[in-house]
Amino acid sequence: MNNDIVLQMLHISKTFPGVVALDNVDFQLRKGEVHILLGENGAGKSTLVKILSGAYQKTSGEIYFNKINTEIKDPKHAQHLGVGIIYQELNLVSHLSAGENIFLGREPGNKLGIIDYKKLFGESQKLIDDLKVDIDTCRLVKDLGVAQQQMVEVAKALSLNAQILIMDEPTSALTDQEIKELFATIRCLKSKGVSIIYISHRLEELFEIGDRVTVLRDGKYVGTHNIQDVTKSELINMMVNRELKEQFPKQTVKIDDEILRLEEVTNQHLHKINLSLHRGEIL
Ligand SMILES: Nc1ncnc2c1ncn2[C@@H]1O[C@H](COP(=O)(O)OP(=O)(O)OP(=O)(O)O)[C@@H](O)[C@H]1O
Ligand SMILES: [Mg+2]
Structure with missing residues (x-):
């Protein structure tokens, strides 16, 4: 891994009516790293990545892509900037095949608008095979498991040249075996130089897959560490800032x-x- 900084978010704040979801948060992402975003429920993790994916507009702060100050206008713009996001709720069309989903809205075809299915399935299969996963892209999405659907989303993001891939709690609906497979895919993406923002509150996972971790608490930035420099209990302290025995004080x-x-x-x-x-x- 090198130290090239592909993304810098500085002093990001986001206010919803009556709620300060983010208050002066900093976040930095290097090329080819898995950066964990950690925090309790409501800490602001999803809000931060939704700003990056163009779903929300920040209230204030600055965002730099490859050192260039950028205003992210909307999801299309974010996509164009190389940001891909895999939501917890998957966004595929269930009655279409995996391949059609990957190229939805930009199907290869001729001038008459007739879809070239040979090309569509050929190229989508190549994307899936490159991820070293075993899915026939002719299969309908509704016949695939959750983990396979996730891989279709990843392939779709890569086909859009995603350089930054956001995964918001990707393992919440996966079995242990599927989590192993997801981690293999993440390592494969890293080796291609893709940077990954990984949201989870499962501490065991982040020691296995993460390079660095940034902790948020109540919408505020707490700190960033190399994974090998922190312990589980230090992270818990950063997340909750109170003794564990009173995690839910009566x-x-x-x-x-x-x-x-x-x-x-x-x-x-x-x-x-x-x-x-x-x-x-x-x-
Ligand atoms: N669209 C919205 N409108 C109003 N408030 C919102 C909206 N989205 C998020 N919030 C509020 O912003 C705060 C941060 O929420 P966010 O979803 O970013 O937290 P999170 O860290 O992703 O939590 P979780 O672990 O539960 O997913 C919360 O207080 C939440 O209620
Ligand atoms: Mg969330």
């Missing part, structure tokens, strides 16, 4: 007025159910 709150009450509710499934819910209460 708060005593005053029980307010009753806002809902069921009395003897009965139907074919329920028999005389009673409950009472008060304002501010978790029942």
Whole structure:
């Protein structure tokens, strides 16, 4: 891995009505590295990558691609800049084949607009084979597993010349075997010089696949480290900044007025159910 910086995000802030999702966050990405973005729920990880993928506009801050200050206008522009994103919710058309999905909207064809399927399947198969995964691109997406669908998304991003690939919690729906395969693909992408932003809150994973890690907490930048320079407990401290034993500190709150009450509710499934819910209460 070299130290070429392909992306620099500086002083990024993002405000939604009533919420500061990001507050002065810095992030830097090198060529061919797997950079983990770590943080608790709501820390701002997805918001940061959505700014990069053009889905959201930053409120303030600067973004540099290969040292050039760039305003990312929209998702198409981000794609053009070489940013690919694999969302947790996959975005494929299930009744089309893997190959058609890879080239959706830019199918190879002749002047009359007739699609050249031989070329479409040939080129999409080459992209898939280059990733060293075993998927027949003639198969319909709905007949593929989640992990295979993810690979189709990766192939699609690569066909668009993605130099930066974002994976937002890619392993949440995968089996252990599929995770191994995904990691093999990620190593393969690295060797091609693709930089990867990898979001996860599974600490075990990042020690296996990550080169560096940046931690966010409550929308703020906490720090960046080489993976080999940090321990799991240091990372947990950076993420939560409180003793682990009180990860969910119990708060005593005053029980307010009753806002809902069921009395003897009965139907074919329920028999005389009673409950009472008060304002501010978790029942
Ligand atoms: N479209 C939106 N409108 C309003 N608030 C939003 C929006 N998107 C995110 N937020 C808020 O911004 C904050 C950061 O959210 P974000 O989704 O970036 O967190 P995250 O780190 O990805 O969390 P998770 O691990 O749960 O995916 C949260 O408080 C969230 O409620
Ligand atoms: Mg998220």
